[in-house]
Amino acid sequence: MTHIVDLRSDTVTKPTDAMRHAMVNSAVGDDVYGEDPTVNALERKIAAMLDKQAALFVPSGTMANLIAVMVHCSQRGSEAMVGNMSHIFKYEQGGAAHLGGVLLTTLENKPDGTFDLDEFEKRIRGxxxxxxxxxxxAVENTHNYCGGKVLPQSWLDDLYARAAKHSIPVHMDGARLFNACAAQRSEPATVVRGAASVSICFSKGLSAPVGSVLVGDCHFIQKARRLRKMLGGGMRQAGVLAAAALVALDEVVPNLEHDHRRAQVLATTIKSLCLKNFTVDLQNTQTNILLVRIPESSPITADKVVQRLAQVCLSETQGDCKTADDEGVIVKAIYFNSKTIRFTLHCGIEDEDLWLAIMKITFVFKEFEASV
Ligand SMILES: Cc1ncc(COP(=O)(O)O)c(C=O)c1O
Structure with a gap:
């Protein structure tokens, strides 16, 4: 028997009991006709929280971003500028080009998830x-590939002002917007105040099973609603899903800071090991995502470490690396590249899981350190 601590992503979270209860009891209707009262309630609530006019419930973050790009770039061949490390650019299959006829061009992301604003202005074409x-x-907040970084409000406000000067709408991929708000103790409406559109995911750290929202003004959402239908995202009795998202806002959002605290504890522990081959940047572990870097000069590669964390060896169960019930511990993680391991904390991880993960990660990191 093994105990599994799954730190691959916050997408592995499962609906809570309160969500399941709300899903069973939700009032539903045909959302394509605009008649699902629970979806309508969710859309109204999110729009109000962000101080925008309207919102649209969609199946996924990828679809929310794609629709946003297709509305803003409705003329085929238009250009959307995105970060070179953004989810839209790296992980959405170039859907903007494939389905929208949109040219994605990249601005180089800095390690904090921002990009150079002079460069942005210089690169505006037409x-x-x-x-x-x-x-x-587009901006991403928090920035996934940069390790859950929160975009500084001063930088965002500068971007909003410069983009407005050129009449360029800003889309925020806020898949983890509530993590950004929790980390800097800001209201969502403040963070997104100059954004023309925002996407937010409920199926990541918020623990709901399915769904994202796209938020903007009425005109934008009207066009988005048409595109959602074209893309096959028109859901019918989607209130069963929106019900879980509504619970997430009350039940999970107020607790996101615990995920951030646990990420800090994990980062601090790894740092305190003072290993040459595994480093963390404590100050830059701002939310629920922790990146462990392996120096380029090290012979160790991240994929091997991730593989080893997912195995249990005899030396662990015969020694101290096990649970109180003598079970071996598996830690699931992912690697971003050959020198970067990502651990993601989420509400499925209690303190006890964290301590077991720390024990296993320490054991494995020391094993690698001793082997080179
Ligand atoms: C920043 C960001 N945006 C968008 C997405 C896409 O969300 P989905 O998996 O719901 O399509 C993800 C998924 O991990 C993400 O991390």
Whole structure:
């Protein structure tokens, strides 16, 4: 028998008892006709929280981002500027080009998830007949690939002002917007105040089973609603899903800071081991995502470490690396590249799981350290 601590992603979270109860008892209707009272309640609530006019419930974060790009870049061949480390660019199959005829061009993300704003302004195109027309810019908050980084409000406000000067709408991929708000103790409406559109996921750290929302003004959401239908995202009695999302706002959002605290504890412990081959940046572990870096010069690779964390050896169960019931411990993690391991904390991880994960990670990291 083994005890599994799954730190691959916050998408592995499962609906809570309160969510399951709400799902069973939710009032539903046909949402394509706009008649699902629970979906309507969720859309109204989120729009109000973000101080925007309207919202649209969609099946996934990928679809929310795609619809946003397709609305802002409705003229085929328009350009959307995105970070080179953004989810939209790296992990959404180029859907904007595939389905929207949109040219994605990249601004280089800095380690904190931002990009150079002078560069952004310089790169805006459209006045020359040879060029595509820049029709939007996207940011990601928190920034997944940069390790759950919260975009600084001063930087965001500067971006909002500069983009407005050029009439370029800003889309925020806020899959983890509530993590950003919890980390900097800000209201969501403040963080998104200059954004024309925002996407938020309920199926990540918020623990709901399915669903994202796209938020913006009425005109934007009207167009988004048409595109959702075209993309096959028109759901019918979707109130069973929206019910879980509504519970998430009351039950899970207020507790996100515990995930951040646990990420800090894990980061601090790894740092205190003072290992040459595994480093963490404590100050830059801001939310629920922790990146462990392996120096380029090290012969150790992240995939091997992730593989080893998922195995239990005899030396562990015969020694001290086990649960009180003598079970071996598996820690599931992912690697971003050959030198970066990602651990993600979420509400499925209690303090006891954290301590078991720390025990196992310490054991495995020391084993690798001794082997080189
Ligand atoms: C920042 C960010 N945006 C968008 C998505 C896409 O969400 P989904 O998996 O619901 O399509 C993810 C998924 O992990 C993400 O991390």
């Amino acid at each position: 006045s020359d007949i040879h060029e595509p027309v820049t029709a939007m810019v």
